[in-house]
Amino acid sequence: MSAASHRFDAVVAGGGLAGLAAARRLATAGLSVALLEKRDRLGGSSAMSGGWFALSGTPVQRRAGVEDSDDVFLADMIDTGGGDADEELLRALVARQTHAIEAIDRADAWTDELKVSAGMTVARAHLIRIRDLLAQLEREAVAAGAVLLRGHPVDGLVTERGRVSGVRSADAVFAADAGVVLATGGFSRSRELLRLFVPDQAAAMQYGGVGNTGDGLRMAWMLGAGLADIGHVSGTYGQHADASDDEHELLTANYLGGILVNARGERFADESESYKVLGSAVLGQPGRIAFQIFDARVRAQSRPGVPLSDMDRIEELGHLHSAPTIRALAQDLGLPGGALERTIDRYNDAVVGRRTDPFGRTGLVNGVGALRPVDAGPYYAYPAVTAMTSTFGGLRVAPDASVRRVDGSAIEGLSAAGEVVGGFHGASYMTGTALTKALVFGVEAADAIARG
Template identity: 50%
Template sequence: MVNQDIDVIVIGAGIAGLSTAARAAEQGMRVLLVEKMSAIGGSSAMSGGWFAFTGTEEQKAAGVEDSIELFRSDLRKVGAYRNNPALVEAYMENQFETYEWLRAKGVSFGEVEISSGQSAPRGHSTRIREVLQLLHDDFSAHGGETLFDAPVTALHRDAEGRVTGITISDGRQFTAVLGVVIASGGFSRSRELLSVFAPEQLAAIPYGGPGNTGDGLRMAWKLGAGMADMSAISGTYGSHPETTDEQQELLTSYYMGGIIVNVDGRRFVDESLDYKTLGSAVLTQPEALAFQIFDAPVRALSHRGIALKDMDTLEDFGHLPSAPTLEELADTVGIPAGQLVDTIEKYNDAVRGAGADEVGRTNLCNGVGDLRPIETGPFYAYPAKTLMTTTYGGITFTPEGRVTDVDGDIIDGLFAVGEVTGGFHGAAYMTGSSLGKGAVFGRIVAETLVRSYVGAVNG
């Protein structure tokens, strides 16, 4: 079946695909959203729900001092200056408008927090499944059509090399007048692609959307698409070894005042670094396991239901052992007691200025926050591994969302947005910039398509 009355085909119904589809549909385009799985969401639905924005009402209400300049600097720094400056600039120019657009759709932003890669609190929490449903409802209300259980198996090109449509697994074919948008997510569930691009990450806990096997990346690669950031792919540190798809656990107590030790009770990395860098560091340790060690004042910072700091739920699960003394805590979790006590003593001495920190730590998170000694019982130990939540490298694309080939030339008619793309993050990413990238560039791609649509109508 060939359908000629479609303007745009969007592959994938996570935050990137839904943002693209909703914006395109509200602009009057005829949009077909094609989803491999039986429901919307993908990796986005399994995320913590954080978006990175600045200049927001929530920041103002919380008295946060932030700026576009600081945001840009943080993105470049956490990416080790390997991210494409033009893509970073596109995010900067569109992030606030995207924030307002989401709010207008009914999205509610809650707590604002500082986290990985941020030097000011700009992580805006959401109930991510509600966000995704709001966008899909809006898309449908504007006449958008969604196909579920419809894996895309091929992209079509015409004689001039322009991408014109798709084939799905049941053999049906669809043609799009303006183009095809790949928003199919990454490949965190593909051991084959991880073996090719990030073999050292195979020891991480596999996570992300069950359908994230790299289908979109493979199809674009087959057409000659370039790749970026593939060598930087890393999991996120902070998940209990028994975390599940249904109940993700991810704790970053080290940004609140805790430290990280290996199974021998020794520190091995500056805990203030971004959690992707920490993820890679933990994979080098015995059993690829490390414990977050903290005390009662840090435990008191828990916020139930808020990703990254929900210690209450972790304790409910029985995953957060505690003890009145460090020696007893060490015995409980199987860490050498003498070594753990010695490690904490050295850390506390450094915090009090009585010596240099053994791993060079000087702050809580990315240059911000005063260190505090770990001295008030009860004491806590959270055993955690690296979680492969997202593969944030992928297809090269322009600031307008057009896919480029290995020579940097545009592949006409093909667009990409979200986790399937590379070049924006660089070496690592900031909390909230992954969902943020999906929403921001989703709207950018839709606007690019709108210009083509208006031209076609007026032409």
């Protein structure tokens, strides 16, 4: 489109899961809508993600005999966030999960993969075929008349008498009579914002959608938007330092029974903690690296094609070390002689109750699952770092996705959804809640605009 003014009922900035969900919902509600995506392709971090969604009371859980409920889901999120998350938002997330479930149904994107992961007390992480879901939302949005424009970075919000009335992209203005949805993702690719908000995390490997430089955050901030959870942003532990943007290499063998050791061959944390908590801990270790050490019993639990559990793929990529004995493994990794053997002996003693675990580990993940000694050779090691995959703090919003100023008042005409938003996580993060919130509140933002 050339230098001009374009008029729509609504404009969505950003074409990841939240943006596509919003554009599709707005268009199917009969509004004219333009989605502007900065990059030449849609998808953002959503397309790179593992595809785990946190959902409760689903048919997948029922088939697997997992007892879960909205109340337990809510309680787990509150607990994971250390009481710092916005409970009103969490209640809305749980109550409106149906938005996500319906979209996944329409895309036929369910799998039967279900597991307990960070922050959960029951198996609630559902593996969804994320690319099928995104493709379906895109198809539905286009079929309903949404205009999807790639290569169109939004670089400013237009206001009239204090109300957001459109966006600017290069030399064009896109008027949005009913409202603008910011769905520009987080700031995991902005070293500047990471240094500003969480300087102790700025050394993490930058990851996530290449366009995710916090643009929406800055634009709303200029209008007085409040922020939530921003100081809690932390990287995710478990990625190889050489992972490419096209394929993440996140592995959490620690949740299957492995341990973590630093470059001195020593443990430094309760390995069942959230990978965000571990991410921060690893940034404080020598060389900012930790090795996931595990035995053949854990290796046998690899799930090819299942993100976070696919050891086969990591071996294919040449990033998994193995050796018949702990001593040989330590030599291969260049760890100080004897240290790894001592560490594993002590850990195994704690598992069988001969001593107390100095880090308080009592379960595989989040306190759930019985521990087993690391004693069945051959032995394996995965050297991994902390990657800033997503930044779970962001704009303060109300449950209807309207953006709130520092004083709590609404910025008229402006909604936000997805990773650009904060308030859902507090101090830490439950696996799968980033995708669930992006989908649920993309729809919610659209509904609020359509209601007028």
